[in-house]
Amino acid sequence: MKLYTRWQNSAGERVRIALNLKGLDYDYVSVTTLGAEAYAAINPQGLMPALELDGQIFTQSVAILDLLESRFPQRPLLPADLALRALSIAFGATIASEMHALTVNRVRRYLADHAMDDADVAGWVQHWQREGFVALEALLARREQAWPFCYGEEPGWADLHLVPQVAAARRLSVPLERFPLLVEIAGRCEALPAFIAARPDSQPDFPGKAQ
Numbered sequence: 001m002k003l004y005t006r007w008q009n010s011a012g013e014r015v016r017i018a019l020n021l022k023g024l025d026y027d028y029v030s031v032t033t034l035g036a037e038a039y040a041a042i043n044p045q046g047l048m049p050a051l052e053l054d055g056q057i058f059t060q061s062v063a064i065l066d067l068l069e070s071r072f073p074q075r076p077l078l079p080a081d082l083a084l085r086a087l088s089i090a091f092g093a094t095i096a097s098e099m100h101a102l103t104v105n106r107v108r109r110y111l112a113d114h115a116m117d118d119a120d121v122a123g124w125v126q127h128w129q130r131e132g133f134v135a136l137e138a139l140l141a142r143r144e145q146a147w148p149f150c151y152g153e154e155p156g157w158a159d160l161h162l163v164p165q166v167a168a169a170r171r172l173s174v175p176l177e178r179f180p181l182l183v184e185i186a187g188r189c190e191a192l193p194a195f196i197a198a199r200p201d202s203q204p205d206f207p208g209k210a211q
């Protein structure tokens, strides 16, 4: 398996956490080192990550997570309980489709290129992040049980979406004081080896690291 990613790549970090939780080995291919042109031949969209498995290329982190979950069922990321499974997928979709997708670098760049000043772009980011976090905090507050992780005794699908998004919020100066449950769970995950090994500064192409 080859994962095309780069050190700072929230969507790729989700997949790195999943691979680590499942104990799967993979080759890390730095898209920065590979170059944009070569990567466009792998993923025409140019977005990271992409996964090469059995000679095929797969894109979109959610599709990759779904593939890994079905193909490597050991250490499931989704709860067996169907309701908890749906809640976990909804939690992840709120982050991937409604927070990350609206605030990612290329969106911020587009807004800046279309006459939004820095303060307006920051306001846009804060708005969509805050809106998402408010909903996620409320969803966790009404769980049937106060599990140590989002939807269970072990971290899974929802948690691996949460951690990179909380890190992005910190980078983008989004205040997190109103989200104690999210911050507490993210902190618990951040101390675990699977999450530590997936974070930006653990990657071989993190600036300053020998590759």
Ligand SMILES: N[C@@H](CCC(=O)N[C@@H](CS)C(=O)NCC(=O)O)C(=O)O
Pocket (backbone or CB within 6 Å): 008, 009, 010, 011, 012, 046, 047, 048, 049, 059, 060, 061, 062, 096, 104, 105, 106
């Ligand atoms: N929906 C995609 C999002 C992928 C995405 O936006 N990746 C970002 C980094 S987190 C990227 O490749 N950005 C390149 C750029 O902004 O030029 C997924 O979940 O895989």
